[in-house]
Amino acid sequence: MANSSRAPGRSRRLRAALVVSAAVGLLATAGAVVLPGSASAASTLGASAAERGRYFGTAVAVSRLNDSAYTTILNREFNQVTAENEMKIDALQPNQGQFNYGNADRLVQHARSQGMLVRGHTLAWHSQQPGWMQNMSGTTLRNAMLNHVTQVATHFRGQIEWWDVVNEAFADGGSGARRDSNLQRTGNDWIEAAFRAARQADPNADLCYNDYNIDNWSDAKTQAVYRMVQDFKSRGVPIDCVGLQSHFTGGSNYPSNYRTTLSSFAALGVDVHITELDIRNAPSDAYRNVVNDCLAVARCKGITVWGIRDSDSWRSSENPLLFNGSGQKKPAYDAVLAALNNGTTPPTGNPTTPPPTGNPTTPPPGGGCTATVTPGQVWGDRYNTSVTVSGASTWSVVVAITPPQRISSTWSGSPTWDSSGNVMTMRSNGSGNTFGFTTMMNGNSSARPQIRSCTAG
DSSP states (O other): OOGGGTHHHHHHHHHHHHHHHHHHHHHHHTOEEOOTTSOOEEOSHHHHHHHTTOEEEEEEOGGGGGOHHHHHHHHHHOSEEEESSTTSHHHHOSBTTBOOOHHHHHHHHHHHHTTOEEEEEEEEESSSOOHHHHTOOHHHHHHHHHHHHHHHHHHTTTTOSEEEEEEOOBOSSSSOOBOOOTTGGGOTTHHHHHHHHHHHHOTTSEEEEEESSOOSTTSHHHHHHHHHHHHHHHHTOOOOEEEEOOEEOGGGOOOTTHHHHHHHHHTTTOEEEEEEEEETTOOHHHHHHHHHHHHHSTTEEEEEESOSBGGGSTTGGGOOSSBOTTSOBOHHHHHHHHHHHHSOOOOSSOOSSOOOSSOOSSOSOOSBOEEEEEEEEEOSSEEEEEEEEESOSSEEEEEEOOTTOEEEEEESSEEEEOTTSSEEEEEOOSSOSEEEEEEEOTTOOSOOOEEEEEEEO
16 A cells, blocks of 8 residues: 555644554643633653644553553653563564564553553564574575564554654765675665565554664765665555654764754655664753754654663663653753653644655755755854755856844855845856855754755856
């Protein structure tokens, strides 16, 4: 079934589920103060996100559901859950043909009893395979993988909002290549085959590709995943969403072009999800930026943090989450809640391709060239941007700025302006195919320039 025919119904079901989940949270915790004729100020993450048509979720380990302090925070704060390990291949099919759904069913039942949405994680992955699958190859492995996808998606049909159908299939580094795994060696079409099997098994779940280190728009791995999604959409392969794990640490800190990444994937006609967020030492600014970036992109459906308390985290020594080991809220929690409460409620409806809210790599058709943005240095009151044009030696690029921001200087091009002063047309002037400009924030530190068109000649 084509994705375009499913989107409206799916959108209504998601919005309805979020409204229910917000109501459950508010009734259970008195999570908002409402005055006649005024908007509510939600006091929990899930309730606030739901008011904006999104979710705020967490990864859950079934073994911790017996911990009352853990479940108190879980039930109060979140409106979506992802199984940490209970839905991975080795947990669900430890022996070939023997499926063990006990722990996964318990998690799903708990979530649904609390009005939470459930993300299935994950159907096909090179890691955490049981021994019997690790020893397979070729057609035998391909058939075993497809059978697993079919059996698991069928078992949970109607209970899962999103499936991470394939997880982490691309290699790190600058090659942009697929990861060399036993699944990849069954043939380059294995990802497509998994998505088609998942759609057939559960036509109503949204199907996602999920990966780490695809946060920075300039990285080769990000571009490779983008090209795969673009190809899938062009050929009718059933893909509905892309998940960015966003484990920010060391060599992969929050990138300044994160919003560009979200909006560029969204411009392909898929939803985007932040699926496994944790940030070393939980800096408030970085958490706030991630939330604001998601809220700025209409098709960013929500955020999942990978664990509740620092002591629950796979990176516990880095204290990367919103609650400390004692279950107390950290400053990052306050920053996230404030950002959610300050966000705007999206309009009703869910167009297949919403108006651009960021800067897709390929702007609307304009005559045979492409303009690609590279964020530059950022100061307290201004920031630089460079734009590289490909596909033409002479060109004009239309750039829009969000008021009250204003462009204060430009280089390597000939600019003109419309009457509002918010739209600049930059033309080539013989200085090459890259131009740049400085933008004064004027109190708006979150908006970034948008490429409206690139025209050759």
